[in-house]
Amino acid sequence: MPKANGFGKYALTVCLLALLVGCSGDQKNWNAKDISGLMPELAYQLTDTSGETVTAQDTAGSIRLMFFGFTACPDICPTTLQKLSQAVKQLPEPAREDVQIIFVSVDPNRDTPERIKSYVEFFDDGIIGLTGTEDNLRELSKRYRTTFGFEDPDENGNYAVSHSGAVYVFDRKGDARLLVRPQQSLDALVADLAALANEGV
Amino acid sequence: MSAAEYLLPYDFSPLTVLAYVLVLSLYSYGLFRMPEGDRPGSGRIFTFTLGVALCYGVMQTQFDYYSQYMFFVHRGQHLILHHLGPILIALSNPLPVIQFLYRQIPQVVRPFLVPIGWLYRCLQQPALASLLFFGLIYLWLWPPIHFDAMLSRDLYWVMNWSMLLDGLLFWWLIFDPRSPITTNALGYGKRMLCLAVVALPQMILGATIVFSRGMVYDVYEVCGRAWPMPPETDQLLGGLLTWIPPAMMSVFGILIILRRAMWDDVNRASHSTPQEVPQ
Numbered sequence: 001m002p003k004a005n006g007f008g009k010y011a012l013t014v015c016l017l018a019l020l021v022g023c024s025g026d027q028k029n030w031n032a033k034d035i036s037g038l039m040p041e042l043a044y045q046l047t048d049t050s051g052e053t054v055t056a057q058d059t060a061g062s063i064r065l066m067f068f069g070f071t072a073c074p075d076i077c078p079t080t081l082q083k084l085s086q087a088v089k090q091l092p093e094p095a096r097e098d099v100q101i102i103f104v105s106v107d108p109n110r111d112t113p114e115r116i117k118s119y120v121e122f123f124d125d126g127i128i129g130l131t132g133t134e135d136n137l138r139e140l141s142k143r144y145r146t147t148f149g150f151e152d153p154d155e156n157g158n159y160a161v162s163h164s165g166a167v168y169v170f171d172r173k174g175d176a177r178l179l180v181r182p183q184q185s186l187d188a189l190v191a192d193l194a195a196l197a198n199e200g201v
Numbered sequence: 202m203s204a205a206e207y208l209l210p211y212d213f214s215p216l217t218v219l220a221y222v223l224v225l226s227l228y229s230y231g232l233f234r235m236p237e238g239d240r241p242g243s244g245r246i247f248t249f250t251l252g253v254a255l256c257y258g259v260m261q262t263q264f265d266y267y268s269q270y271m272f273f274v275h276r277g278q279h280l281i282l283h284h285l286g287p288i289l290i291a292l293s294n295p296l297p298v299i300q301f302l303y304r305q306i307p308q309v310v311r312p313f314l315v316p317i318g319w320l321y322r323c324l325q326q327p328a329l330a331s332l333l334f335f336g337l338i339y340l341w342l343w344p345p346i347h348f349d350a351m352l353s354r355d356l357y358w359v360m361n362w363s364m365l366l367d368g369l370l371f372w373w374l375i376f377d378p379r380s381p382i383t384t385n386a387l388g389y390g391k392r393m394l395c396l397a398v399v400a401l402p403q404m405i406l407g408a409t410i411v412f413s414r415g416m417v418y419d420v421y422e423v424c425g426r427a428w429p430m431p432p433e434t435d436q437l438l439g440g441l442l443t444w445i446p447p448a449m450m451s452v453f454g455i456l457i458i459l460r461r462a463m464w465d466d467v468n469r470a471s472h473s474t475p476q477e478v479p480q
Binding site for chain 2: 068162182
């Protein structure tokens with residue numbers, strides 16, 4: 001039946017077009033890597049700088065920027081924390097209040113809550129510094145497909161820690177949204193955070 | 202970490218464990234129940250078990266942890282899943298066991314297996330099988346796709362399973378124990394051609410990784426390495442593992458096929474009646 005075939009083709013075209021529109025309607029041009037749907041929502045149970053146990057629920061409703069590092073880190077951690085706090089400061093006023101930086105130390109043997117506190121306050125008072133037992137930290141890093149490892153200590157007891165160089169960005173609902181690579185520029189980061197803050201407002 | 206903990210899965214996948222238990226149970230059921238004359242010898246049983254154990258080992262022990270956070274270990278994992286494990290399984294010739302198990306399937310169920318047969322024959326077209334074999338390596342090593350696969354747990358499992366299944370299909374096509382003279386198995390010349398065809402793109406890809414100056418796979422940088430190792434060293438080792446062992450395995454495969462072809466020739470010559478050569 002040619003008529004039915006013609007209709008079938010028409011219906012197929014409409015469906016495909018609708019699918020294309022449906023797919024592209026949501027696309028944004030992020031500067032960071034879009035990780036929507038690739039990772040589970042934000043969840044952790046760790047110790048903050050005052051020694052209290054905290055969970056992701058405590059910061060629910062804000063955009064969270066999570067970064068793994070250690071306070072004796074020579075390069076990537078200070079650079080990243082500096083960039084993150086500058087980016088948040090450059091955001092327009094209402095959005096600024098909505099963004100929370102979370103620094104997770106993966107060096108629990110050296111990084112005490114006090115040491116983390118003075119470290120993060122050097123960059124910004126608002127940064128949440130967290131750590132936990134190695135098991136807890138392993139579980140969290142596994143959840144976000146990252147890891148950390150320790151070098152053998154030298155004669156002074158110093159050692160390097162390998163850790164993720166990226167910042168994990170979670171939206172207000174706690175869904176994983178963006179992965180900011182270390183080389184992403186400050187302006188590009190501010191643009192991404194502003195776009196994310198404008199969502200659903 | 203104790204030795205026993207190294208043998209426990211880093212990322213426990215019930216479906217994967219179930220699949221391996223099923224394969225080993227069916228294989229041993231077949232071995233015990235099948236007629237004595239068809240049963241493979243202990244060397245072949247050992248080769249089969251070793252192949253299966255190697256694949257299981259890289260998927261469900263702490264080896265998997267290092268494969269997720271070190272590029273060169275990841276390349277080693279795929280070398281086993283896509284090459285070494287399936288090569289051992291195919292060389293162990295489990296065909297009599299599979300044929301015995303197939304005969305145990307009730308007649309009423311067999312028509313439902315026909316579509317699987319179609320799909321199998323379609324995938325085993327030599328051109329398509331070769332394309333799939335190196336195409337999958339290129340697909341999963343395409344930098345944006347590789348990045349996603351290492352970040353998403355689901356994609357990671359799809360990647361490893363697709364490599365294993367494709368490895369089994371390809372090496373089974375190459376090391377099919379049936380002679381092409383007496384059955385419709387793929388001819389020896391075509392098998393050797395397939396091996397040469399898949400070796401070339403793998404060598405090109407491996408060499409490209411080895412000689413690239415920048416970081417091709419920055420996901421290991423982004424997600425942290427299992428231990429502090431210079432990224433260039435990790436990439437270099439990974440590139441070498443993509444380049445040299447697969448090329449060697451193709452050569453090794455060609456040698457085995459050549460030997461089989463010569464063996465078949467000798468057999469054919471001795472079975473046919475000698476003819477007088479005209480002066």
